[in-house]
Amino acid sequence: MAGPLPMMTVSVQEADFDVAQLQEALRSGAQQEGAVAAFTGYVRRSNEQRQVESMELEHYPGMTENSIAEILQQAAARWPVLAASVVHRVGKLGPGERIVWVGVSSSHREAAFSACEFIMDYLKTRAPFWKKELGPDGGHWVSAREHDTSRAARWQGGSAQ
Amino acid sequence: MAGPLPMMTVSVQEADFDVAQLQEALRSGAQQEGAVAAFTGYVRRSNEQRQVESMELEHYPGMTENSIAEILQQAAARWPVLAASVVHRVGKLGPGERIVWVGVSSSHREAAFSACEFIMDYLKTRAPFWKKELGPDGGHWVSAREHDTSRAARWQGGSAQ
């Protein structure tokens, strides 16, 4: 893409986050230009009829950050991204808590939407995180969804927008 | 759609807004379930080589709220939306200020993304708002973009997702 390099940030953290602050930081990184598309994922309250009392999020330190940075670079190569950020929490989380935030700033709203959804789809299938749900019946590792793999696959080959 | 009716809110206001608060309100309306896709639009700092010192946003009171509510209902009829909100500012705004926020909560992230983008595309072409940019060369009514019309048109006919 022409112009200055997009600002890209990745954070893997135990702490909760504030979506307004993250969005302000994203905008500063884009010289206060561009519209923002953002996605926030939360811990489910139940999954496949099982009540979720809490969730343990494990990851592969080092590989996680690198794989997300690569996902962001792929997004910036496909769309005119001004800035992109991913924050992903790890450790123990309660039902309804925020897990992940993805924000993309672009002068073109369709690019902001597409890049944000692309990043989420790849995050779901490429970044080494694993969710374990804890409930009254004990622990249960969340299964990967075939659906997520096919969502990610649809970005391959086709046109950029 | 099965299940409880989605919570839908529309606000046309002069005051600024906090995206984190709006997102919390959206989540409460969805019984704290579902992922959230959100879009925030901002006043440009320049447009077509013209510096923007401020912007006047005019609207058609009554029709604005009704047309946005209709857009939200159309989105909820196409996708499994748990809650959807639109906040749109009017009056005098400075460069870089927030103009519009659209948030959609859904248990399916692709539905959240699609419904949010659908609402923005329709908002751009159906809701009676008009932007006037004020700069060193005087006032300039922003022209409607053919591109926005074609973005909105692509939702017609085709499949829901």
Added chain:
Amino acid sequence: MLKVLFFARIKEQLDCGALELEWQDAVADLDGLQEQLCAAHGDQWREVLGQDNMIRAVNQTVVDGNRALRDGDEVAFFPPVTGG
């Protein structure tokens, strides 16, 4: 009585945001109302309201083409929208 509203660039070009018109047969449809307004206010109005991309709404719903009007209707003339 018909309530007629003008917005944005149209309002500025006509220097008029709203007016009211006594009900009469000549304004029993949108085209008739527009002709009546142009006849009463002159060439400037005829030029502005005749613009290609003019949008007309009746009772806050956009109308394509002509449409019958009833006593008490609210009619609006405005340019393509540019919000969001």
Added chain:
Amino acid sequence: MLKVLFFARIKEQLDCGALELEWQDAVADLDGLQEQLCAAHGDQWREVLGQDNMIRAVNQTVVDGNRALRDGDEVAFFPPVTGG
């Protein structure tokens, strides 16, 4: 020396998160390393590491199929990811 890591369900099933292995010709590729681990630790490891959807990464990059290894490499075994 090879560093070998296990994550999530695999880590629990093996009751092992990480181990180190002296460099030797028998572990000069991924398949050799996996066979060496199974031979050393028994049927439980053979069953767990032989699962269909096992993902293997070398130096934090996912690898499809076999791949040569070098002294100092970091190898990881993990199930399909479920973040986001």
